[in-house]
Structure formats: structure tokens, C-alpha cells
Amino acid sequence: MTDPPPPPPARSAAARVPPTGPPPPPPGRTVHHRRPTSPGSPRDGDPPGKDRSRTDGADRAAPTPESGRLLRRLSLRTRVGALVALTVGMAVALTALAAYLTVSSQLTRTVDETLLERAHDVVTSPLGDRFTLDRLPAEAFLAADMRIAIVHVDGQQSTAWVPQGEQTPPPVGEPELAVAQGVEQYSLRTAAVDGEPHRVVAVPAGPQLALVLAQSTQQTERILERMRLVSFVVGGLGIAIATWAGVSVAQAGLRPVRRLTEAAEHVAATQRLDPIEVEGDDELARLAHAFNAMLAALDDARSRQTRLVADAGHELRTPLTSMRTNLDLLAQSDRQGGLPPDERAQLITDVRAQIEELSQLMGDLVELSRDDAPTAAQQQIDLADVVRDALGRVRRRAPGLTFDADLSSWPVLGEAQLLGRAVTNLLDNAAKYSPPGGTVSVTLRQGVLQVSDEGPGIADEDLPHVFERFYRSSEARGRPGSGLGLAIVRTTAERHGGRVDADRAPSGGARLTLRIPAASSESLA
Numbered sequence: 001m002t003d004p005p006p007p008p009p010a011r012s013a014a015a016r017v018p019p020t021g022p023p024p025p026p027p028g029r030t031v032h033h034r035r036p037t038s039p040g041s042p043r044d045g046d047p048p049g050k051d052r053s054r055t056d057g058a059d060r061a062a063p064t065p066e067s068g069r070l071l072r073r074l075s076l077r078t079r080v081g082a083l084v085a086l087t088v089g090m091a092v093a094l095t096a097l098a099a100y101l102t103v104s105s106q107l108t109r110t111v112d113e114t115l116l117e118r119a120h121d122v123v124t125s126p127l128g129d130r131f132t133l134d135r136l137p138a139e140a141f142l143a144a145d146m147r148i149a150i151v152h153v154d155g156q157q158s159t160a161w162v163p164q165g166e167q168t169p170p171p172v173g174e175p176e177l178a179v180a181q182g183v184e185q186y187s188l189r190t191a192a193v194d195g196e197p198h199r200v201v202a203v204p205a206g207p208q209l210a211l212v213l214a215q216s217t218q219q220t221e222r223i224l225e226r227m228r229l230v231s232f233v234v235g236g237l238g239i240a241i242a243t244w245a246g247v248s249v250a251q252a253g254l255r256p257v258r259r260l261t262e263a264a265e266h267v268a269a270t271q272r273l274d275p276i277e278v279e280g281d282d283e284l285a286r287l288a289h290a291f292n293a294m295l296a297a298l299d300d301a302r303s304r305q306t307r308l309v310a311d312a313g314h315e316l317r318t319p320l321t322s323m324r325t326n327l328d329l330l331a332q333s334d335r336q337g338g339l340p341p342d343e344r345a346q347l348i349t350d351v352r353a354q355i356e357e358l359s360q361l362m363g364d365l366v367e368l369s370r371d372d373a374p375t376a377a378q379q380q381i382d383l384a385d386v387v388r389d390a391l392g393r394v395r396r397r398a399p400g401l402t403f404d405a406d407l408s409s410w411p412v413l414g415e416a417q418l419l420g421r422a423v424t425n426l427l428d429n430a431a432k433y434s435p436p437g438g439t440v441s442v443t444l445r446q447g448v449l450q451v452s453d454e455g456p457g458i459a460d461e462d463l464p465h466v467f468e469r470f471y472r473s474s475e476a477r478g479r480p481g482s483g484l485g486l487a488i489v490r491t492t493a494e495r496h497g498g499r500v501d502a503d504r505a506p507s508g509g510a511r512l513t514l515r516i517p518a519a520s521s522e523s524l525a
């Protein structure tokens with residue numbers, strides 16, 4: 001391979017560049033270049049000693065507690081709108097960035113492919129000859145927004161030929177020289193020419209020669225700038241619309257919550273438990289239904305409390321009236337000389353009975369007022385022992401009755417005193433309605449305690465109400481009692497995880513069934 005012949009003396013403007021450094025470009029058509037120095041030198045414009053790696057990791061201030069308190073002060077509607085705006089803003093930003101990068105990459109690829117195609121066409125045309133290029137005016141290429149040069153490399157020196165009148169040739173650097181030396185098949189890069197960005201391509205043009213073309217990318221930059229502007233405008237409008245939509249949706253979605261809040265405030269201000277109107281069947285509608293159910297439960301609890309107070313007042317009125325009458329009679333008789341001893345003793349006995357009735361009624365009321373399940377007094381006990389103790393007490397109070405007991409052991413976890421009172425109430429109820437000389441049957445099998453009597457039984461219309469507080473059937477209104485005994489039985493069963501039922505016994509009397517679950521294996525350990 002031989003070096004290309006030098007240009008004719010009359011037309012040649014080429015010169016050799018000494019190894020010591022590149023001279024300034026002469027005012028002719030030929031421009032000389034020296035091989036660039038190795039990469040890694042400081043960037044132009046950087047001050048000496050500047051460490052660029054230390055300027056990219058600036059510390060950011062940590063969020064302060066005041067910002068968290070400010071966020072909590074904002075309404076839920078505002079926070080939802082801000083969250084929607086932030087989410088849409090991020091989505092718009094990412095979409096715009098992806099679109100911008102895609103269009104930029106596609107435009108750059110199109111420019112590169114066109115520039116490479118033009119460079120290969122120039123190489124195969126007469127323009128690829130440096131003698132022809134040396135005679136062409138620069139305006140022929142500048143009109144097409146192109147700059148052209150042919151580079152020749154000889155050792156460490158390089159020479160470039162440009163058209164006539166070309167003041168600023170395309171940049172020639174390491175990539176272009178590598179193409180001229182045959183190290184690379186082609187090169188593509190972006191460089192500034194006269195302060196404007198150009199896309200520079202170099203292709204082989206012969207032995208030790210390379211054709212360099214530079215095309216301005218101002219049109220591409222204008223397209224990308226318009227795209228950035230459109231992205232900002234569309235993104236801003238999208239964020240504004242998303243914020244408005246988020247606030248509107250939050251306001252519409254939180255309307256049921258606002259109604260719930262107003263209903264709760266209304267209840268707190270007026271003490272009226274009026275239900276709220278429910279629309280739809282979504283989660284907020286379920287919350288509204290639950291709120292209405294809570295209001296209904298509160299209303300029922302208030303009604304039961306009012307009824308309990310009224311019934312307790314009614315039950316207390318009778319013994320108190322009787323006691324006051326007896327005491328007034330006793331005081332009047334003492335002023336008139338006194339009552340006979342037997343009548344006085346009878347009167348005192350009635351007053352004591354009324355006091356015991358009041359004491360029992362107060363104890364029952366206190367027991368029913370306990371809403372918490374027994375925990376501290378719970379212990380492992382045998383229900384059969386509790387029933388035997390209760391049988392002993394009731395037998396002494398009802399000596400004219402026969403109690404037929406069939407009991408089997410059943411360990412439970414509970415409060416012995418409370419269970420004993422419930423079982424005693426069951427036995428007292430059977431004894432109260434049993435005829436003289438009757439038999440009360442008591443069986444305990446697998447935690448099921450059944451107490452049956454031979455009395456008149458329970459009417460069908462009274463069965464659903466026998467365990468209610470202060471409920472007394474028409475047959476029981478003339479009998480002693482407060483109407484709280486069976487209510488205590490039901491409360492005790494529920495506190496121990498069981499239940500109580502009432503039906504008719506085979507003998508025609510009443511049969512009350514108490515079920516208490518067994519103690520778990522963990523409690524027995």
C-alpha cells in the first residue's frame with residue numbers, strides 16, 4: 001500500500017504538522033490536525049484540582065417533625081387529592097420521559113443512518129476525491145447544512161482537505177483518525193461546530209484516508225424542544241385535572257363518612273339514637289349498617305336499663321309499702337297501749353320477711369348489673385359438687401318435697417359461688433311450683449343439668465320470656481319472688497360459655513336445662 005500522491009503545487013494547500021503541537025488552521029482550504037492526547041485529562045473549564053466526584057452527593061435535609069404534623073393537620077380529602085396528584089404527576093413524568101427518550105433515540109438513529117448513507121455515497125462519488133473536493137466551493141455543502149473533509153493520517157500527523165472557503169471544518173479527533181488508520185469501520189459522535197451541535201460521521205475513503213461529514217442537529221433539537229414543551233404543558237394540565245378529580249372523588253367517596261361523623265356528633269349532642277340513611281352496598285355502606293346496628297344495640301341497652309330501673313322500682317315498692325304499713329301500725333299501737341304479744345311477734349316476723357325479700361332483691365340486682373365475665377375468681381370445679389351443695393340447701397327449705405338426683409362428675413372452669421346460685425335458683429323455682437309431696441328430678445350428664453318438676457308447667461306463650469328480668473307469668477304473680485332468679489341463671493350460663501332452655505317435662509311440669517362446657521385441656525394442665 002502506497003501513500004496517496006500529493007496535490008498539484010498550484011492547488012495544494014496541505015502541510016505537515018510537526019509533532020510538537022498543532023499549528024493554528026491556515027486561511028486556506030486545507031486544515032491540519034494533530035492526534036488528540038489520551039483521554040482522562042481534566043475537562044475544559046474545570047478549575048485545577050477540582051474533584052467532580054465530590055459534588056454529586058450533597059446531603060439532603062431529613063424531614064422534620066413539623067412536616068409530619070402539618071400533613072396530619074390536612075383533611076383526608078386534601079390528602080387523597082394530593083396523593084392522586086402526586087401519583088398522576090409521577091406517571092405523567094415517567095411517560096413523558098419515556099416518550100422523550102424514545103423519540104430522541106429514534107431521531108438520532110435516523111440522522112445517523114442518513115448521515116452514514118450519505119457518507120458512503122460521497123465516498124463512491126467524485127466528491128470522495130480530495131482533488132475534486134479541493135476545487136468545490138464550501139457554499140455547495142453549507143446550503144445543505146453539511147460540512148465535509150478528507151483526512152489523511154501519516155504516522156502521528158494528520159492532514160485534512162476541505163472545500164474552498166470553508167472557515168470551520170468538521171471536527172477531527174481520535175475517532176476519525178482511527179477510521180482513517182483502518183482501526184474502526186466508521187465512527188459517529190456529536191460535536192460542536194461554531195457553537196452549534198453537529199452529528200459527525202467518518203468512513204474510510206482509501207488507504208490512510210477517511211471522509212468526515214458533519215450535519216447540524218438543530219432541527220432535531222427544535223423537535224425535541226417542542227416535545228419537551230408539549231410534555232410540560234400536557235403534564236401540567238393532566239396533574240391539575242387529576243388533582244381536581246382526586247379531590248372530587250374523595251369528597252364523593254367520603255360523603256358517607258361525613259354522614260357517620262355528623263350522626264355521631266348528633267348522638268353525642270342530643271342523646272338520640274336515630275339511625276342514618278344507608279345508600280349502596282360497598283364498604284362504606286357496610287360501615288353505615290354496622291353503625292346503625294351499634295345504635296340499635298345502644299338503644300336496646302338503654303331500653304333494657306330503663307325497664308330494669310322501672311321494674312326494680314315496681315318490685316321495691318311493694319315490700320317497702322308493706323314495711324311502712326307494718327311499722328306505722330306498730331307505732332300507732334304503741335301509742336294506744338300496744339298490741340298483744342302474739343300479734344306483735346307476727347308483725348315483726350312480717351317485717352323481717354320483707355327485709356329479707358328486699359335484701360335478696362338487691363343482691364339479685366347487683367348480680368345482674370355485672371357485665372364482665374368472672375376471671376379473677378375462676379377455678380377448676382366439679383359441677384356435680386356444686387349441684388349437691390345446692391340440693392342440700394333447697395332440701396332444708398322444702399322438706400315436703402322429694403329430690404331425685406342422678407349426678408355424674410363434670411369438671412368446669414368457673415366461679416363456684418355464681419354457679420351455685422344459678423343451680424339453687426333452678427331448684428328453688430322447681431320447688432316453688434311443685435305440689436306438696438311432689439318429686440323434683442335432677443340429672444347431670446355430660447355437662448347437661450336438667451331440673452324437672454311436677455307442677456303446672458310453663459305456658460307456650462311464656463316459654464320465650466321466662467328468663468327475662470322481672471318477667472312473671474300470670475300463675476306466678478301471687479307467689480313470692482322478684483322475677484330475677486331465672487334471669488340470673490341465664491346470665492351465669494352465658495358468662496360460662498353455656499346456655500339455658502325451658503320446655504315441658506314428660507310429667508307435665510316444667511323442665512329447665514342448663515348446659516356448661518367442660519374445662520379445656522390447657523386449664524386442666
